[in-house]
Amino acid sequence: MKRNVLIIGAGGVAHVVAHKCAQNNAVLGDIHIASRTLSKCQAIIDSVHEKGSLQQDRHLQAHALDAMDIDATKFLIRATHSQIVINVGSPFLNMSVLAACIETGAAYLDTAIHEDPAKVCETPPWYANYEWKRRDACKDARVTAVLGVGFDPGVVNAYARYALDNCFDSVDSIDIIDINAGSHGRYFATNFDPEINFREFTSTVWSWENNAWKSNAMFEHRQDWDMPVTGKVTTYLTGHDELHSMSQNLGVPNIRFWMSFGEHYINVFNVLKNLGLLSEQPVRTARGQEVVPLEVVKAVLPDPASLAPAYTGKTVIGDLIKGIKGGRTQEVLVYNVCDHRACYEEVGSQAISYTAGVPAVAAAMLIANGTWDIGEMANVEELDPAPFIALMNRMGLVTRIRDAQGDRVLDPQQEAPGKTAPARLVNY
Numbered sequence: 001m002k003r004n005v006l007i008i009g010a011g012g013v014a015h016v017v018a019h020k021c022a023q024n025n026a027v028l029g030d031i032h033i034a035s036r037t038l039s040k041c042q043a044i045i046d047s048v049h050e051k052g053s054l055q056q057d058r059h060l061q062a063h064a065l066d067a068m069d070i071d072a073t074k075f076l077i078r079a080t081h082s083q084i085v086i087n088v089g090s091p092f093l094n095m096s097v098l099a100a101c102i103e104t105g106a107a108y109l110d111t112a113i114h115e116d117p118a119k120v121c122e123t124p125p126w127y128a129n130y131e132w133k134r135r136d137a138c139k140d141a142r143v144t145a146v147l148g149v150g151f152d153p154g155v156v157n158a159y160a161r162y163a164l165d166n167c168f169d170s171v172d173s174i175d176i177i178d179i180n181a182g183s184h185g186r187y188f189a190t191n192f193d194p195e196i197n198f199r200e201f202t203s204t205v206w207s208w209e210n211n212a213w214k215s216n217a218m219f220e221h222r223q224d225w226d227m228p229v230t231g232k233v234t235t236y237l238t239g240h241d242e243l244h245s246m247s248q249n250l251g252v253p254n255i256r257f258w259m260s261f262g263e264h265y266i267n268v269f270n271v272l273k274n275l276g277l278l279s280e281q282p283v284r285t286a287r288g289q290e291v292v293p294l295e296v297v298k299a300v301l302p303d304p305a306s307l308a309p310a311y312t313g314k315t316v317i318g319d320l321i322k323g324i325k326g327g328r329t330q331e332v333l334v335y336n337v338c339d340h341r342a343c344y345e346e347v348g349s350q351a352i353s354y355t356a357g358v359p360a361v362a363a364a365m366l367i368a369n370g371t372w373d374i375g376e377m378a379n380v381e382e383l384d385p386a387p388f389i390a391l392m393n394r395m396g397l398v399t400r401i402r403d404a405q406g407d408r409v410l411d412p413q414q415e416a417p418g419k420t421a422p423a424r425l426v427n428y
Contacts, residue, residue, distance in 0.1 A: 002107055002368045003029035006082035008067050008097055009089030010040035012192060012305040012349060013111065013150070016357025017086055018044045019347040020395065022053040022060065027365050030059035032080045035089065038064040047348050067093045073100035082106055084364050088357070091115040091196060095130055102134065102141050107367045111150030111356055112196070113241045120280055121203035124213050125244035127379070135377045142375040149363040149380055150356035151317055151336075152178055152257070153242035155392070158385035159319040159334040159399070160246060165385075166415060167332045167403070171323035173254035176242065180260060181230045182313030182340045182351065186302055188268050191352035194298040198278045201269065205239040208247040208255040219266060223258055227316050228400070228407065229337050235260045245379035272297060308350040311340035315351045333402040334410065346396065355397060362391045386412035 005021050005028050007014055014033065021031045033041040041062035048060060061080075067073050067089055077085060077100060087097045087110040094114035101108035114130040116122075122129055131147055138145045148154055156176045164171055180191065190197040205216040221237035235258035246255050261269075272278050277293045284290050318335025336355070343354040363380075366372035371387050380388075389399050389412050401410040 002083035004082045005031050006077055006080055006085045007033045008087045010035035012353035013088040013356045015044050016347055016349045016353050017088055017360055018048055019053045020358055020361035022048045023055050024365055025055050025058045027368050032061050034063040034065035036066055038062055068096050070096050070100050074104050077104045077106050084367055086360050086364055092117050102137050102143050108145040109149050109360055109363055111360055120199045124206050125248055127244050138377040144367055144373050144375055145377040146363050147379050148241055149360050151359055154359045154380050156319055157242050157380035158388050161381040162385040163321045163332055163334055168323040168325050171252045171321055173322045174252055175320045176257045177225050178259045179227055179230050179233050179316045182311055184307040185310045189302040189307055192304050194301045195294055202278045208243050211253045229314055230316050233260050246381055249381050308344045311350040314339050335400055336397050358395050358397045362395055
């Protein structure tokens with residue numbers, strides 16, 4: 001059993017993670033929240049108390065921390081006796097926090113691939129540029145590190161793993177479809193950190209086609225999907241984190257990521273990009289001050305956490321998988337529907353943060369009880385998805401499956417009774 005959680009970050013996802021850890025602190029133990037800005041951590045703690053999220057009366061404390069400082073992070077892990085670290089700060093922090101976990105023996109979880117602030121859309125697979133270089137170090141130290149365990153990446157990886165193991169003899173394609181059919185009422189805003197959000201879209205869009213990487217331009221390819229709840233929605237082919245592990249681990253020749261964008265978002269994005277305001281490279285102003293345009297745009301846009309009170313509508317995110325079963329072609333959609341208003345009423349969050357935060361806590365609980373405590377590094381599709389899906393069904397993210405038998409809640413034990421996978425799956 002591992003106990004006591006250190007949450008690094010104090011944004012919208014960290015807000016959800018703190019609430020969900022509090023709701024399950026009988027399993028997870030004490031909870032600590034750390035960020036550069038102590039007041040943001042304290043505001044999350046105040047919210048936890050206001051919502052009555054604490055399952056038990058256990059320690060809940062805020063800390064000021066520069067997580068780029070490995071020694072300071074190691075000190076805090078040890079001082080708080082934290083055996084699980086959930087990194088939901090900026091992806092720029094990943095390698096520093098991972099290093100601190102390896103040196104202290106704490107389990108490590110994150111929700112996105114590490115990024116270098118000076119680089120965007122690097123050569124794929126992105127995990128090979130950073131995290132996977134620490135695989136041996138994790139294994140030697142017997143440190144569990146679960147990478148990319150938000151929703152996408154994260155849950156969609158588990159959906160793919162489940163479908164491959166239970167619904168198909170062979171799979172030809174996985175299309176990950178991310179639709180936000182909600183409205184926040186602002187002129188323009190991003191649903192998570194604007195800097196990280198824009199960096200995904202300003203350069204090459206990578207997809208996995210015919211067992212090779214294919215480069216595309218943003219908004220070059222569009223596709224309409226008829227999805228549950230939302231009906232027909234237009235999406236665009238986009239590069240995304242999960243492609244970079246799933247392409248290497250699942251043996252599927254075609255894996256693509258599609259995201260919905262409204263015309264207004266596209267128009268504003270294109271203006272900002274064409275003006276050079278989404279550049280990650282510094283420029284010098286007429287007064288001689290050096291600034292990064294993308295950081296300036298981030299500073300003037302709404303804080304994503306501030307969108308929650310007025311957000312209405314739903315998100316639909318899932319995997320559309322096509323392949324062969326028993327000699328016949330088959331199509332399966334594994335998906336989740338999440339309601340912005342319901343998320344706000346429960347934890348004071350919008351659905352984008354909720355869908356990213358709940359899976360990280362579910363993974364922490366599976367590490368705490370030993371199910372996913374594998375003592376090495378893994379991406380989500382390398383782990384048994386059944387307990388993960390079952391736990392999220394009870395925590396607020398219900399998985400559904402649509403196939404030839406209809407549309408229903410996916411209960412892994414009912415769909416595949418008695419079938420369990422090893423803690424660490426062997427790659428194809």
